[in-house]
Every structure is written in C-alpha cells, then in structure tokens.
Amino acid sequence: MLIKTKGIVLRFVKYKESSVIATIYTEKEGLVSVIANSVRSKNSAGKIALFQPMSLVDLVLYFNHSKNISRVSEIKSTHPLHQLKQDPIKSTIAFFLTEVLNKCLKEEVGNQPLFTFIEKSIIDLDTRKDAFHNFHLIFLIKLSQYFGFRPVSTNDFIEQIANKSFYKDKKNLAKLEVLLTSDFEDVILLESTTRYTLLLDLLEYYQNHIELGKIKSIDILHELLHS
Template sequence: MLKKTRGIVIHYTKYSETSIIAKIFTEEMGMKTYIINGVRSNKNGSKIALYQPLTLLDMVVYYKQNTSNIQRISEARCHVPFHNIPFDFQKSTIALFIAEVLSKALREEEENHLLFDFLLNALVWFDDTQKDFRAFHLQFLAKMPRFLGFDPQSADVMIAEVNNQRPVSFPSTKSTQIKQVINQLLSSNFEETIAIESATRSYVIDLLLEYYHLHIGGFGTLKSLTVLREMMD
C-alpha cells in the first residue's frame, strides 16, 4: 500500500553504481530504510540532493506493516528547503554533527510525532536564524532526551547519573558554571542566546554525550566531534 509521510533524512550509503540506501526518520512510521534507484545517475538529472543528511521531505512510500525490510519510495520532494545550512560552514558543521547524533540515537520503528515535530521545528529554526547559534547543538543535545524517554530534568540529576556509571572529571572551579549552563540549556528556548566560554563548552558537550552513552546502547564515538570542536574554538 502507499502511504504519505514527512521525513528527515538521517544518512545514506552508496549502493550499486547509481543507487543509495537511505535511513529516514518518518513522521508516521519512525525510522525506516529505503533503497532509491537511479539517484546518482546524471542521465535524467541527479536527485541525490534530496537525500543529503537532515533534508526535510514530503514522501509517498510503499508501506508494508510489521516489517523491518528495506522498502521503496514512490515520490519524494523537499518539504522545506534549507537556505543557509548548506552554504554556511559553521551551520553545516553543526548540522553534520547533529545528523551523526541522530544516526546513533534514533532506533524507533514506530511513530513518535512529538520527537518528529521537535526535530523539524529545531532544524527549520536553525536554518533561518541570524542570531548567535553557537550553543544550538548543545541545546539540541540537552532537549532531545525528553522525547527519547530519558529526560534528565536538571544538571544535578544528569551529573549524578553519569558519575554512577562513567564519571566525567572537570575542575572544581568549573563545577558551578557547568551546572548553570546545563540548566540553561534544559530550560531555554532556541531563540535565547546562551553565552558559554570555550573551555566550559567542551566540558558540557562531553557530559551531554556521556549521558547519551549511558542511555543508548552502542552509541559509540562521533567522527564529527573533532571537526566541531575545532570550528567552535
């Protein structure tokens, strides 16, 4: 049967000479895997741009219930085109980091409308904003767990949970500042500017990622983190 849904491309891998296999987080069915034929061919104009990480799509897909097999897309078009992320080095670096986080964090094969709306609205805001967005990825990391079922509620709760399993060390002189920043990240809107010193930012992202490691099995390391750190310093 055919089913309409919006989707967020998480990543794709090349498959054969002209095809790809894409992981897409859909609004109606959760995470799904699709094979898309011919998108790497220039014969009729390449459509590979539609499947770049974090692209927002309107799709009509072939849907088989209760199966995790690779499925197919009947139609796909851009839902909201990005005007800044692909052309702004800082934004594109943050976007690649977020896409990698999502590739490791999203395992659900069922709908999660609240999570989908959070992701879509956050990405649209990030692309549009002209404000200081250097804390966006930290706000994103702090806020997403509430939609995944492990909302930390406060910095003290997060730090206590992490230290029980995989302690993260930071200077005692930074402890209060780190807690204040995390509480701001948890409670603020994306529109609110959060000024964070470079050294503090490094400790905060390490703590947030350890929190993900604690709650998501096989979360692993992030290849994009090194580039992100260099860009943000």
C-alpha cells in the first residue's frame, strides 16, 4: 500500500550502481528501512542530498508491514537545514545527535510526540543564532523523557552514575540542577571541561537504560566546542 508520512533520515548506504538503502524515522510507522532507486545517477538532480543524515523529508512509500524494506515512491525536503551544513559546530552537534538517535530509536511503530520533538529540535538547532553550545546536553535530557527515564532530580541523576564526587562541588551541582530544567533558548555558562563531564555523565546515565555502546563523535564534539 502507498503511505504518506514525514521522516527524519538517520543513515544511508549505497546500493548497486545508483540506489541507496536508508534508515528513516517516520511519523506514522516509526523506524523503517527504505530503498530509493536512481538517486545517485547523473540525471538525479541532487536527490542523494535528501538522504543525508538529519534530513527532514516528506515521503510516499510502497509500504508493507510484512516486509523488512519499503520502496520510495516520492521524496522531497521539508526544511533545507542550511546552517547545519554550513556551521561546523552545528554540523558536529547534529552528527552527534544522529549517532545517539541511531542507537536509541528501535520501535517500528509511529510515535508522533517523539517524532515532533526530534523534528522541532533539528529545526531549532538549524535556525538558532546563539545559545547552542549546550544544545546536545539539553536535547539528551529532553529526549530521555520520551523513553521514560528522564531524571526527576539531581539526586536521581547522581545516584545512577559513577562520577558522584564531581557533584560534591556546589558549583557543579548547581550547573546540573539548572541543566535538568533548561530549554534550548536558555543561556547556561559552562566551561568546556564541565560541559564535557556533564556529557559523559549523561551518556552513562543513558547506558543504564539503553544499550548505546561507544559514541564515536564525543571527542570530536568536545574538541570543536573547546576551540
């Protein structure tokens, strides 16, 4: 059957001479694998760009619940994400978020609130002119709510990580407290080492609930934010 849905591209691999197989998180069906033909040919008019990670798209799919892969009938961009492509810090944050989402998103059923949160977050990161150096930290905290394990307090968070001594310093504890209740537009002044420590602790917190494995982009992100 044909279905129309919005989607967020998470990754793709080349397939045969001119096709790709992509993993897309969709509004209606959750995580789906799709094949798109002739998007890498000379006459494809740059369609391969639509399959770059974090691309926001409208899709028409030949979809069958009994099959592992669906075929793309139509695809178009819903938001060009110019800044995510041009700004090195935003690009690196987006790369990190994509890596985390690839680990976290498993359900093959629609979850509109989760989809909408991710979609709006990507657009927010793309269009935001300032106050985005802590975006990835706030995103992780907000995302955890949709998986049912958002920390309800600083104590709840600290009890689930090994680095408890870091938060015995009242300044560090205060930063954590602010972070746990912040929105993307809030300005939080963090030293790069503190930001890095908070990120590592957040990922450890996630590991207690979801099997993330190693997140390879952490060091690149830290290096860029530190420069």
